[in-house]
Amino acid sequence: xxxxxxxxxxxxxxxxxxxxxxxxxxxxxxxxxxxxxxxxxxxxxxxxxxxxxxxxxxxxxxxxxxxxxxxxxxxxxxxxxxxxxxxxxxxxxxxxxxxxxxxxxxxxxxxxxxxxxxxxxxxxxxxxxxxxxxxxxxxxxxxxxxxxxxxxxxxxxxxxxxxxxxxxxxxxxxxxxxxxxxxxxxxxxxxxxxxxxxxxxxxxxxxxxxxxxxxxxxxxxxxxxxxxxxxxxxxxxxxxxxxxxxxxxxxxxxxxxxxxxxxxxxxxxxxxxxxxxxxxxxxxxxxxxxxxxxxxxxxxxxxxxxxxxxxxxxxxxxxxxxxxxxxxxxxxxxxxxxxxxxxxxxxxxxxxxxxxxxxxxxxxxxxxxxxxxxxxxxxxxxxxxxxxxxxxxxxxxxxxxxxxxxxxxxxxxxxxxxxxxxxxxxxxxxxxxxxxxxxxxxxxxxxxxxxxxxxxxxxxxxxxxxxxxxxx
Numbered sequence: 001x002x003x004x005x006x007x008x009x010x011x012x013x014x015x016x017x018x019x020x021x022x023x024x025x026x027x028x029x030x031x032x033x034x035x036x037x038x039x040x041x042x043x044x045x046x047x048x049x050x051x052x053x054x055x056x057x058x059x060x061x062x063x064x065x066x067x068x069x070x071x072x073x074x075x076x077x078x079x080x081x082x083x084x085x086x087x088x089x090x091x092x093x094x095x096x097x098x099x100x101x102x103x104x105x106x107x108x109x110x111x112x113x114x115x116x117x118x119x120x121x122x123x124x125x126x127x128x129x130x131x132x133x134x135x136x137x138x139x140x141x142x143x144x145x146x147x148x149x150x151x152x153x154x155x156x157x158x159x160x161x162x163x164x165x166x167x168x169x170x171x172x173x174x175x176x177x178x179x180x181x182x183x184x185x186x187x188x189x190x191x192x193x194x195x196x197x198x199x200x201x202x203x204x205x206x207x208x209x210x211x212x213x214x215x216x217x218x219x220x221x222x223x224x225x226x227x228x229x230x231x232x233x234x235x236x237x238x239x240x241x242x243x244x245x246x247x248x249x250x251x252x253x254x255x256x257x258x259x260x261x262x263x264x265x266x267x268x269x270x271x272x273x274x275x276x277x278x279x280x281x282x283x284x285x286x287x288x289x290x291x292x293x294x295x296x297x298x299x300x301x302x303x304x305x306x307x308x309x310x311x312x313x314x315x316x317x318x319x320x321x322x323x324x325x326x327x328x329x330x331x332x333x334x335x336x337x338x339x340x341x342x343x344x345x346x347x348x349x350x351x352x353x354x355x356x357x358x359x360x361x362x363x364x365x366x367x368x369x370x371x372x373x374x375x376x377x378x379x380x381x382x383x384x385x386x387x388x389x390x391x392x393x394x395x396x397x398x399x400x401x402x403x404x405x406x407x408x409x410x411x412x413x414x415x416x417x418x419x420x421x422x423x424x425x426x427x428x429x430x431x432x433x434x435x436x437x438x439x440x441x442x443x444x445x446x447x448x449x450x451x452x453x454x455x456x457x458x459x460x461x462x463x464x465x466x467x468x469x470x471x472x
């Protein structure tokens with residue numbers, strides 16, 4: 001394997017290894033601090049991170065507000081306190097080595113308030129801001145205000161071009177790097193456009209080469225591109241290293257740090273990672289953000305897929321093929337469905353899916369009474385964790401604080417499930433893991449086949465980084 005040399009990134013010489021950000025209590029100060037201590041760039045997620053009480057126990061994020069707006073203010077407060085706590089832990093563990101980055105979703109509810117609140121409370125502890133899941137135009141302005149570097153996450157040269165021309169050209173000196181997050185291979189929320197086929201992954205090399213060509217036209221010859229998504233062993237990327245066409249390349253590891261001693265995820269989650277098979281990670285579009293996302297195809301995703309499969313179109317009055325009356329809800333308010341769909345409905349009802357729920361697309365989905373109650377309870381309990389949520393119809397913009405559409409029961413409360421899966425402990429942990437969202441990159445199946453993890457071996461972050469540097 002080629003020698004792995006340090007690169008200049010964020011005002012310092014560091015190993016070209018970045019820990020990918022994983023939100024809601026997964027990329028913590030302990031993991032990020034250990035990664036930085038090993039010489040790379042560790043990443044703290046400030047998406048509703050854990051804060052701690054005086055005894056060192058995580059503070060449960062429980063909401064008491066009567067309205068969504070009141071609960072949203074509680075959420076922002078939790079996020080800021082948690083982000084500061086994790087930044088302090090990371091700084092202490094890093095011991096002055098490497099870089100500490102903070103990662104946030106631009107589409108998180110009140111993202112700008114959270115970013116600035118954490119930077120105010122953790123002055124000098126965070127070296128860079130990584131941000132994606134949207135078009136974070138104001139990221140450069142925030143970075144300039146606080147004197148930190150910024151790392152936008154894009155999935156194409158086109159996206160970076162828009163960001164550069166609108167905002168980033170005004171703060172080019174603080175652009176620490178550009179993260180190319182492969183929309184087919186990375187875990188979590190992905191930036192697939194409407195022109196790209198989710199079932200046909202494209203080779204990342206031409207896309208990254210196009211990004212570098214664009215960056216060079218802006219004078220960004222030496223600004224690193226951070227390759228994120230699908231990176232496992234660096235020898236599999238040797239043609240990228242010291243490649244004059246690509247320029248300086250850094251590699252981001254998001255999935256692999258999940259299985260380390262410092263990783264805070266529950267033991268049941270770590271155990272599940274060691275059993276995954278190729279194809280067990282599923283690219284889906286159930287997220288309330290509206291983005292595609294990559295997650296383990298467990299019972300949670302299977303139930304969501306079932307909701308959409310048990311779906312028929314309806315009309316509020318007889319129209320075209322929609323001639324058969326059907327009563328919806330406790331009051332059996334009449335709508336009209338096609339005759340063939342009516343037969344399907346009868347079959348679903350015979351299986352126990354007797355509750356019809358309306359979607360924003362003039363369709364009905366069919367679920368069990370227990371599931372219908374859970375969906376409605378989660379929608380009512382919305383705390384505004386996103387800037388806009390299709391599941392609950394929340395929007396952070398006033399005066400109505402709704403997105404103008406009906407709430408969509410085909411989606412889910414992402415804050416609830418991510419908090420649940422990140423804190424799943426006790427005798428029911430394995431069941432909890434199976435029935436909640438487990439984000440992961442498409443390479444997660446390699447844990448089970450990689451000899452490095454033989455006999456259930458779980459490395460420290462330091463051991464993982466050393467192994468990545470020395471090769472298989």
